[in-house]
Amino acid sequence: MEIEELTVGYGWVGRPVVTAVRGVNLAIDAGEVVGIAGESGCGKTTLALAATGLLDPPGRILSGSARYQGTDLVSLSPQERRALRLSEISMVFQASMNVLNPVMRIRDQFLDGMAAHGVRSSEEARARAEETFDLVKIPRRFFDAHPHQLSGGMRQRAVIALALVLRPKLLFLDEPTTALDVVVQRSILQSLNDLRRELGFGVVFITHDLSLLVEIADRIAIMYAGAIVEEAAARELYKKPCHPYTRALMSSFPPLGGTRRQLEGISGQPPDMRRLPAGCSFSPRCPEVIAGTCEIIDPPSIRVDGGHVVVCHLYSEKEARVG
């Protein structure tokens, strides 16, 4: 999937629009795990909704494209988009308990989903569903259960199974494990990774938990105020974070070992998306702000090296000095 200059806003036609995602470029290769991290309200979820065509009014895509294997999802009709969903692109949300219908057996929810995509024979559907249950390690006896009979972790596994039952090639995961205990979270992530190996789907993993993302993603994009401010390979980003926001976000996660020292995290609050500051939107909170530049001129996108891109004035200055 390739997302280009995608801009998404909320607001009814004719009313002022609040832009939630601003000109995002992001490419997801087949079988790759791309992580998106940022504070609440930075536009992570809106980006995922827009890219999967699940954005409901008043949300709307203002410009840009999200191309999946060459087809622009933005220009497709709702019917065409629906045909792609689940079978090609799937999504798992944070609150799995609200995704499953509480008065329907899990079995029926699976059969429904598959019937909508042309799997008419119920034997075939059942076989497929059971196979997927085995893959995500849910005992088959839960197949005929109602959602409330499953623990939170099992429900989340069931939702993942549902998302994968038609073997999509791309899976969006929006904070899929945030509400779960660490041990459950880790075993779900383990299963997801095993599945990804086996089935070869690509993953867009959205979370605020940067320390988790460094472990599981191939590449990480950091979002702030609706825009990607830094993008790099996971290890590279962890070892050499360039954007001051990335550094601040990282220091918000205390380490599990080593010498304990006071961490400062990020001071201030995320900006009001209705009144974004001029220039770099992080400049009011930035500890390394260049007075007279950052709060006036939009920061340029700088390729630090290879696939490591940062949107910050600090690096244009350095580069100018070097060059």
Next chain:
Amino acid sequence: MASALEPAVGTEEIAESPVLEVRGLTKTYSVGRLGRHKTVRALSDIDLTVEKGEVLGLVGESGSGKTTFIRTVIQLDRPTAGEIRVQGGEALPKRPSARRLREHRRQVQMIFQDPYSSLDALHTVSYSVTRPLRAFGIVPRSAQRKAVEELFNQVGLVPAGDFLDRHPYELSGGQRQRVGVARALAARPALLLADEPTSMLDVSIRLSIMNLLLELRRSNSLSLVFVTHDLAGAYYMSDRIAIMYAGHLLEIGPSSEVMGDPRHPYTQLLRRAAPDPEGDFGRDTQFDAQGDPPDLTSLPPGCPFAPRCPSVRGECRTTLPEWREIGAGHRVRCVLYGPAGDGRLGTALAQTPV
């Protein structure tokens, strides 16, 4: 690894009696209809102390009894058995009088998990902070507003005047949690019980609340029980960490030891599950949760972790292991560590180190 760590700030030898001493604390609930009721063993025989000025991290998964523990300590729930003693005083009687309860709660205050529902939505936030001032007669009525202002300044709601007359809905989650902290401080307690105070907050706010609590501990010489499921947060905050599982305390010791060299197989499992970019977990290591926590209505007779334990022995399934001392202040409830405190043997037998 543990030796490379510096001691946490504020750990000195303290001869004073502990701020909180809990012995054999047990809490059971009865659920279900008459005749078919079951007993939920939410807490089983918890022994621990919190020293003056200390931060104790209480770590466990949901259902491990962390919240029940602090609710029982502050007497929102009555314990089924066990003793609770504050600042070396008399143990709380089984049915404390209203006066005794009020005195208890003046010394022990609680910060709740959810800053959205723990403040009265119909009143201004200064009202919520004034209530304990009034209830415990901390300051004369005429000085109340001044006292609230001071509290707001202490918790970083500055200028206080901007916040006093606002309603909770006008504040962000982090600001509300600061009001929650101010309310707890109003009673001038010796001990704060914080029930996952940061789990509902955004990443950038979490750290600022943790820093606030650490700062208050220093400036007000408070003791703190910090309940969390976040191991990194517990390590950042705590002098000592206690690990709970299915209502049992399984390991307790200095933070650097419990996190750097976890001994109980359950602590080791938790440690391996925690996100750790520094670790060499990577995506290729296999992780096996070995099942789920037991049902609290039918706990196994021996060690509650025995059904999942990779190093389980026959005796674990029948009797709950005794506490073993394996280092200064480091105790573990596991048979892998000999009664003589021979930790070496245990390390060899326990799972591969983290």
